[in-house]
Amino acid sequence: MMKKQLLAIAAMALCAFATSCSKDDNTTNDPNNPNNPNTGKSSLSMYLTDGPGDYDAVYLDIQSVEVTMDGQSPVTLNAIRPGIYDLLKFSNGTDTLLARADVPSGSIEQIRLILGSNNSVVVNNISYPLITPSGQTSGIKLNLHDSLVAGNAYNIWIDFDAAKSIHQTGNGKYMLKPVVRAYSALTNGRIKGFVLPLSALATVYAINGVDTFSAIPEVTDGFFLISGLPQANYNVLFDAGDTTLKDTMYLNVPVTFGVETNLGAVTLVP
Incomplete structure (x- = not known):
């Protein structure tokens, strides 16, 4: 199976957390107003x-x-x-x-x-x-x-x-x-799991259109975690470094902010 080439990724835009999302007449651009979020x-x-x-x-x-x-x-x-x-x-x-x-x-x-x-x-x-x-x-x-x-x-x-x-x-x-x-x-959307056997020497790719994110599983236990994913559905490719094993693809894996998508143990087979 042809290996996926990583694509250049633009820096992801950030979303800040506020104690309140509501707007009222007390929030203005007046720097002397204590309700102005730009003060302090x-x-x-x-x-x-x-x-x-x-x-x-x-x-x-x-x-x-x-x-x-x-x-x-x-x-x-x-x-x-x-x-x-x-x-x-x-x-x-x-x-x-x-x-x-x-x-x-x-x-x-x-x-x-x-x-x-x-x-x-x-x-x-x-x-x-x-x-x-x-x-x-x-x-x-x-x-x-x-x-x-x-x-x-x-x-x-x-x-x-x-x-x-x-x-x-x-x-x-x-x-x-x-x-x-x-x-x-x-x-911070996240996909995690384990890739087995450890001898697979796999690379994991999360692919969404032209954007590709990747992880190399830990050599000790096969654990991987891809962080900072935008909300979307991803095709997750398990690319075996051991050519005797088959690559595996999970389709349409959902990623939602605040939820860690756990794929569990993924075993690559001959």
Whole structure:
């Protein structure tokens, strides 16, 4: 069966959580009105997670995150631990708190991830520096347009797709061209399960039209989890790395925000 090629994915738009969805005459654009959602600050936490890649390690030197609210100067969220993170340690639902700070409430204009210079990829036990295009020296931009309500707390996951973000050049060098998406706790559709036998060395793809998301099951137990999926029906392909086993496809798997779709144990057969 022809293997599915991963497609470039635009960063996912975020949906913020508010304590009330209703509107009334007390909510205006007047900054002196205490009912104005743009008055005050919101607590914002950024988490780092990763899509899979066929590398030994992918090291990113993460220094800080900048959040620009509409009409205001950027706010820097200093990394909890500035320095080098191995992206491949944060897959199948694993993440790490990257930064946390209070930011002015209102509409997010842009999020920018600031990298240092010590970025590298390990392939077949050999480390190669990751060359960052000159256009990204000011940081990796996430153009998100979402609203934060004063007094509320928000979690946002920054999800690197390692497989799509790293490109080998003709002269054997490796380029970092980040493919990054972001999602919040309430815009996080999820599909999980187990792939057996472990020797299948499968890759799992969730396919919705031109968008493809992926996971590489854990080698210890076959567990996989694909997070940050938009609400839709997906065809889920279990692509066997062991050519003696057949690929398997589940059709029209529903994904709904706030619900974790569990496919259970999926056994690939000869």
